[in-house]
Amino acid sequence: MNCEEALKKLYDIIDKEAEKTDIEDVHKHLESCQGCMSRYEFEKMFKIFVAEKNSARSDHPDLKKNILGKIDQLEKKRLGLGRRFRFGAVIFSAAAAFLICLTAALMTADFYRHRTYLVPLEKMHENAFNGNHQTQFASANNMAEAENFITGDMHLSVNYDSSAYTVLGGCCCDIQNSRFSHLKVIYQNLNVSILIGKADGWDLPGFEKTVIDGREYYFHSCRHCSMLYHLENGVIIIAITDKSNVDLQPVIRTFRTI
Amino acid sequence: MPEVADKKQSFEKEALAHIDSLHRTALRMTKNENDANDLVQETFLKAYRFWDKFEEGSNCRAWLFKIMTNIFINNYRAKSWKPQAVDLEEVDDDFLFNQLSALGPADNPEQLFFNKVFDDDVRAAIDDLPDDFRLVVMLSFLEGFSYQEISDIVGLNIGTVKSRLHRGRKLLQKSLWHYAVKNGFVKEASQ
Numbered sequence: 001m002n003c004e005e006a007l008k009k010l011y012d013i014i015d016k017e018a019e020k021t022d023i024e025d026v027h028k029h030l031e032s033c034q035g036c037m038s039r040y041e042f043e044k045m046f047k048i049f050v051a052e053k054n055s056a057r058s059d060h061p062d063l064k065k066n067i068l069g070k071i072d073q074l075e076k077k078r079l080g081l082g083r084r085f086r087f088g089a090v091i092f093s094a095a096a097a098f099l100i101c102l103t104a105a106l107m108t109a110d111f112y113r114h115r116t117y118l119v120p121l122e123k124m125h126e127n128a129f130n131g132n133h134q135t136q137f138a139s140a141n142n143m144a145e146a147e148n149f150i151t152g153d154m155h156l157s158v159n160y161d162s163s164a165y166t167v168l169g170g171c172c173c174d175i176q177n178s179r180f181s182h183l184k185v186i187y188q189n190l191n192v193s194i195l196i197g198k199a200d201g202w203d204l205p206g207f208e209k210t211v212i213d214g215r216e217y218y219f220h221s222c223r224h225c226s227m228l229y230h231l232e233n234g235v236i237i238i239a240i241t242d243k244s245n246v247d248l249q250p251v252i253r254t255f256r257t258i
Numbered sequence: 259m260p261e262v263a264d265k266k267q268s269f270e271k272e273a274l275a276h277i278d279s280l281h282r283t284a285l286r287m288t289k290n291e292n293d294a295n296d297l298v299q300e301t302f303l304k305a306y307r308f309w310d311k312f313e314e315g316s317n318c319r320a321w322l323f324k325i326m327t328n329i330f331i332n333n334y335r336a337k338s339w340k341p342q343a344v345d346l347e348e349v350d351d352d353f354l355f356n357q358l359s360a361l362g363p364a365d366n367p368e369q370l371f372f373n374k375v376f377d378d379d380v381r382a383a384i385d386d387l388p389d390d391f392r393l394v395v396m397l398s399f400l401e402g403f404s405y406q407e408i409s410d411i412v413g414l415n416i417g418t419v420k421s422r423l424h425r426g427r428k429l430l431q432k433s434l435w436h437y438a439v440k441n442g443f444v445k446e447a448s449q
Contacts, residue, residue, distance in 0.1 A: 007351070011420075011423070011424060011427070015398065015404075015405065015423075016404075017404065017405050038355075038359075039352060039355055041368075042355050042358075042368050043355075043427075045368060045369075045372060046354075046372075046427075046431065047399055049372045049380075050380060050384075050399050050400075050430070051399050051400055053375070053377045053380035053381070054282065054286075054377070054380065054381065054384070054399075054400050055400075056377065057278060058278065058281050058282045058285055060277075060281050060294075060295060060298075063277065063281065063295055063298060063299070064274060064277055066295075066299060067274065067277075067298075067299055067302045067303070068266075068270065068274075070299065070303055071266060071269070071302075071303070071306050074303065074306065074307070075262050075266075142332065144413055145328060145332075148413070153311065177307075179307070179308070
């Protein structure tokens with residue numbers, strides 16, 4: 001091993017990342033080359049020196065206390081929200097039971113389901129495409145975060161079907177205290193939002209079910225929107241757009257369990 | 259609720275144990291006490307929300323640093339270009355080594371140099387590095403993460419991590435030399 005080769009491997013050795021054979025070869029060279037040995041000692045010392053000069057304990061009074069305090073607040077909020085959600089479900093069941101007696105029941109119930117479940121999602125979808133959160137979607141970094149969340153946390157494969165739709169961007173967001181990724185997609189000249197996350201403990205609206213290729217899809221369409229969702233292993237994949245009667249299955253079906 | 263109490267307890271014991279490491283890095287990344295505190299708080303709150311999904315026994319510290327790095331990149335990274343104190347054009351690998359060697363035949367000029375430079379100068383030299391380099395150098399030098407761990411934390415492949423670390427070292431050495439000259443610890447060797 002000559003000087004040039006040894007010096008190339010120096011940092012790997014100091015960082016304890018080198019292969020055993022390289023370590024042996026380099027040390028053999030250092031033993032017989034004072035120049036490289038001095039350089040090696042220097043770089044080793046430099047790393048230790050920088051770490052030591054920064055090792056003083058940083059002062060952060062109350063930080064831990066504040067964090068624990070915020071966690072308590074979070075838990076209190078979660079409890080409160082859960083109760084509200086269950087309350088809403090109780091009201092919904094009571095209203096539905098009564099309304100079923102009337103012939104107009106189906107239309108009214110559908111409207112109620114839409115208001116309770118879809119309006120928040122529609123607002124998110126609207127904001128995403130109206131630029132209220134434009135900076136979030138413009139950042140490529142967030143796209144990586146969204147994809148990592150989908151593959152790493154939700155265990156779905158991401159195989160965009162570029163013949164069917166174009167992905168504009170994405171980010172992560174919160175829905176009902178649950179983390180979701182939100183992808184912006186153009187499908188057949190329409191703005192479509194895809195939301196992927198865990199729907200643990202959600203009351204799911206009883207939308208119409210269809211089975212395609214052995215997978216269950218729940219569909220809703222009205223004059224406000226079209227929405228399709230699919231559940232797989234506790235993960236919910238929702239596609240929503242603001243035009244009625246749009247078949248969103250070609251968009252959702254590309255996300256599958258790994 | 260007993261599950262909540264358990265969750266808080268395990269979180270405090272395992273995750274909050276790393277608060278000092280995280281704060282130290284947050285301080286160098288944000289360069290500002292208040293932002294550092296906010297960043298650490300945001301990190302732990304996010305981590306707490308995902309604590310149920312975190313695998314017990316796996317690399318908690320790296321996981322926390324990954325969360326913090328993502329939050330930093332999305333929310334705290336300086337949006338405007340700031341003029342650097344040091345001209346960071348590329349230097350040779352052995353720039354600092356050569357400068358110190360050129361100081362003369364005194365034994366151990368490196369030791370003298372390392373002994374004289376103040377903690378503050380080292381911090382200032384680190385702060386002068388561009389964000390991307392500073393982060394990787396901190397994770398390696400100060401926190402002792404492996405290349406693979408750094409790759410997972412910053413979301414870049416190992417090759418990129420290595421090259422950033424390599425260039426970061428060179429820039430740091432040059433920056434440190436600049437402070438040493440400025441403070442009169444060393445005199446520039448004539449070219």
